[in-house]
Amino acid sequence: MDLLNFVKLSLRIQHNLFDEEIKTLIQSAKNILINSGLPFQIIEEANDEQLKNIISIYVKENLGRELIGEKFYTILNYNIQQLMYKYANYPQTTIYQLEKELTELKKKLKDIKKLEKNKIER
Numbered sequence: 001m002d003l004l005n006f007v008k009l010s011l012r013i014q015h016n017l018f019d020e021e022i023k024t025l026i027q028s029a030k031n032i033l034i035n036s037g038l039p040f041q042i043i044e045e046a047n048d049e050q051l052k053n054i055i056s057i058y059v060k061e062n063l064g065r066e067l068i069g070e071k072f073y074t075i076l077n078y079n080i081q082q083l084m085y086k087y088a089n090y091p092q093t094t095i096y097q098l099e100k101e102l103t104e105l106k107k108k109l110k111d112i113k114k115l116e117k118n119k120i121e122r
Helices: 003-011 019-035 040-045 049-062 070-086 095-121
Strands: none
Touching (some): 019 040, 019 049, 049 070
């Protein structure tokens, strides 16, 4: 079950009227988790039940609301701390590392194209 349907099930919503708002809140929850230091890969895969529950709690608390209660933040922070402990030794990839790898791959691709062009000209 994808994350959107998991969250909708937890909200007891069967229609699609709030899908865009729910998707936005799911992404917002993911961003909070990334900024908290959890591994990007774990968050994007969203296979961890505790992670899915944190996202669901976040969406439940924020869907159609203007103010967020203190109890919500206590629950959210506790669960984030639990996940950080759980994945403390998980290898992390930062955006900087991904950008560096992309730059290196682009350079290699450019070199390959240059070699191919030289072969064709011969």
